[in-house]
Amino acid sequence: MTFSIAVSGKGGAGKTTITALLLKNFIKKVKGPILVIDADPNSNLNEALGVEIKNTVGDLREKFLKSKDNLPPELSKEDHLSYLIQSSMVETDDFDFIAMGRPEGPGCYCFINNILRKILDTISKHYPLVLIDTEAGLEHFSRRTTRDLELLLIITDPTISGARTAKRIKELCKELHISIGKTLLIVNRVSSYVKERIDELVKISGVDYAGIIPEDPLIQQFNSEGKPLFDLPSSSIALNAVSNIVDEIILQLIKRQVLL
Numbered sequence: 001m002t003f004s005i006a007v008s009g010k011g012g013a014g015k016t017t018i019t020a021l022l023l024k025n026f027i028k029k030v031k032g033p034i035l036v037i038d039a040d041p042n043s044n045l046n047e048a049l050g051v052e053i054k055n056t057v058g059d060l061r062e063k064f065l066k067s068k069d070n071l072p073p074e075l076s077k078e079d080h081l082s083y084l085i086q087s088s089m090v091e092t093d094d095f096d097f098i099a100m101g102r103p104e105g106p107g108c109y110c111f112i113n114n115i116l117r118k119i120l121d122t123i124s125k126h127y128p129l130v131l132i133d134t135e136a137g138l139e140h141f142s143r144r145t146t147r148d149l150e151l152l153l154i155i156t157d158p159t160i161s162g163a164r165t166a167k168r169i170k171e172l173c174k175e176l177h178i179s180i181g182k183t184l185l186i187v188n189r190v191s192s193y194v195k196e197r198i199d200e201l202v203k204i205s206g207v208d209y210a211g212i213i214p215e216d217p218l219i220q221q222f223n224s225e226g227k228p229l230f231d232l233p234s235s236s237i238a239l240n241a242v243s244n245i246v247d248e249i250i251l252q253l254i255k256r257q258v259l260l
């Protein structure tokens, strides 16, 4: 059984940052391999995690399309593509990583994208936990590149517009019949905590509240020095806040579904 978590929200809300901090937590608290998928075409999760991408799935699809007529006949197209994807996966001691890259190019990609989706679903089944950083905007939900999820985390900054985006994301998932076990809201970059203000954002979003992540000067410092957020020290206030949300809510959800 796989527990899939997608991190979504308005552009710049902190999706990639929180995905990195969640992963850091899960590695300590969850047994078994973790698959991390960067589903943002403008991939930068790898930088936050300090890993290098060999090829994105989009790159491999292009290579495959160019070479598909010269493949050995004994190899099915699906097996060949599956092999390409598995060999491009970044494997570390703590997690495996795959970047989706560009979803489309000129021409029709429906057929190949369907094969890719099937391959990724098969790969995901080998992991008890899959963590997905999504792109800003809602198109990926409409394109159905976001698959069924056990947990959708919606990140918002402490603004009304972020909370409204959270509401739209939740509504769209419902309209599109994406099966989601639980949807939770995280309010990020909170510099002065005022309970009434947070309550108002939660109410506007209509999403169940998971917690806040404070504005963390260490994150800015790491970014300006080009250091991976994955190396944030345990003194990071954002890392500690993510840790509390994981302990108090997310681990319970995971344990209920998957025996880890």
Ligand SMILES: Nc1ncnc2c1ncn2[C@@H]1O[C@H](COP(=O)(O)OP(=O)(O)OP(=O)(O)O)[C@@H](O)[C@H]1O
Binding pocket: 009, 010, 011, 012, 013, 014, 015, 016, 017, 018, 040, 135, 136, 188, 189, 190, 213, 214, 215, 216, 217, 219, 220, 223, 238
């Ligand atoms: N808790 C925080 N404290 C301080 N800075 C933060 C915090 N969360 C995010 N940031 C900063 O906010 C900016 C946007 O964060 P991030 O890239 O994680 O957002 P995103 O939602 O992934 O953006 P995009 O929509 O472009 O993918 C980055 O400069 C990041 O360092």
Ligand SMILES: [Mg+2]
Binding pocket: 015, 016, 017, 040
């Ligand atoms: Mg991002």
